[in-house]
Amino acid sequence: MRIPASLVGYRSFAATEHAVNLPDYPFTPNRFDRGNGLQLSYLDEGKGETVVMVHGNPTWSYYYRKLVLALRGEYRCIVPDHIGMGLSDKPDDSRYHYTLDSRIDDLDRLLAHLDVGQGVTLVVHDWGGLIGLNWALRHPQQVRRLIVLNTAGFTMPDGKTLPWQLALGRHTRLGALLIRGLNAFAGGAAWLAVKKPMSRAVRRAYLSPYNNWANRISTLRFVQDIPLSAADPAWASVAGLGAALSQFADRPALLCWGMGDFVFDHTCLRDFRRAWPQAEVHEYSDAGHYVLEDAADRIISAVQDFLRRHPLNR
Numbered sequence: 496m497r498i499p500a501s502l503v504g505y506r507s508f509a510a511t512e513h514a515v516n517l518p519d520y521p522f523t524p525n526r527f528d529r530g531n532g533l534q535l536s537y538l539d540e541g542k543g544e545t546v547v548m549v550h551g552n553p554t555w556s557y558y559y560r561k562l563v564l565a566l567r568g569e570y571r572c573i574v575p576d577h578i579g580m581g582l583s584d585k586p587d588d589s590r591y592h593y594t595l596d597s598r599i600d601d602l603d604r605l606l607a608h609l610d611v612g613q614g615v616t617l618v619v620h621d622w623g624g625l626i627g628l629n630w631a632l633r634h635p636q637q638v639r640r641l642i643v644l645n646t647a648g649f650t651m652p653d654g655k656t657l658p659w660q661l662a663l664g665r666h667t668r669l670g671a672l673l674i675r676g677l678n679a680f681a682g683g684a685a686w687l688a689v690k691k692p693m694s695r696a697v698r699r700a701y702l703s704p705y706n707n708w709a710n711r712i713s714t715l716r717f718v719q720d721i722p723l724s725a726a727d728p729a730w731a732s733v734a735g736l737g738a739a740l741s742q743f744a745d746r747p748a749l750l751c752w753g754m755g756d757f758v759f760d761h762t763c764l765r766d767f768r769r770a771w772p773q774a775e776v777h778e779y780s781d782a783g784h785y786v787l788e789d790a791a792d793r794i795i796s797a798v799q800d801f802l803r804r805h806p807l808n809r
Contacts, residue, residue, distance in 0.1 A: 551621020
């Protein structure tokens with residue numbers, strides 16, 4: 496798909512003379528005013544039971560494109576781009592507070608606006624786990640099935656340290672300069688988060704929203720928001736989520752994990768399995784953090800089978 500500049504607003508990546516080529520993304524994004532005049536872009540594809548897909552950093556709704564294409568014939572697929580990401584507006588700090596709680600509030604407002612009802616299947620990846628699952632804690636009666644891909648739902652496990660690549664961006668001016676000046680975070684992820692190299696066109700599609708200093712603000716703010724202690728703004732929401740996740744142990748859950756992920760690794764998967772002992776688990780030894788890139792066909796098949804075996808009318 497080629498996204499025209501008219502679809503994208505404040506500090507948007509498409510505000511150039513040329514449209515951006517997005518392979519396997521034949522969708523027409525929608526716009527939602529999340530407040531303060533800021534427009535959040537989202538996909539709303541298909542009809543049927545609602546499947547909400549929540550991305551992380553530095554991805555955007557493009558990450559879920561193949562899953563949406565596979566499901567939209569039978570399900571309603573809702574996929575937001577967080578503010579500062581993808582096709583959504585990219586304001587500076589004076590217009591938006593780039594914190595986990597703001598992201599949760601945004602998702603809450605969007606899904607209320609879209610009237611998603613009582614039968615939501617929640618799909619999460621990366622920061623999308625902390626955002627989407629915290630939304631689920633606010634609306635547990637609406638969430639009927641859970642699909643989790645390489646994310647976290649807890650504070651940093653004991654004995655685990657922040658990988659140096661993230662620590663550099665979180666703690667140092669040099670790291671911040673690399674992320675905003677050279678697109679090092681999104682650019683590095685396009686190579687390091689997969690085990691099977693992306694095509695040049697797909698890699699460019701992932702990076703296209705973050706084409707200048709202003710448009711890279713959110714990729715940096717997400718890194719700076721990583722909670723390491725109770726003094727950090729996101730800590731309370733993450734710690735509260737970890738303490739409460741077991742309340743979803745009565746829901747069908749599917750965990751699909753790229754075992755080559757050096758951030759959301761086997762320790763994160765272990766913690767989800769402890770919270771949800773009923774969960775169905777698929778491990779992919781040949782997949783990295785972008786597990787839906789490395790193992791798309793296998794995950795799509797697993798998701799379709801999981802949804803069929805756990806109908807909502809049961």
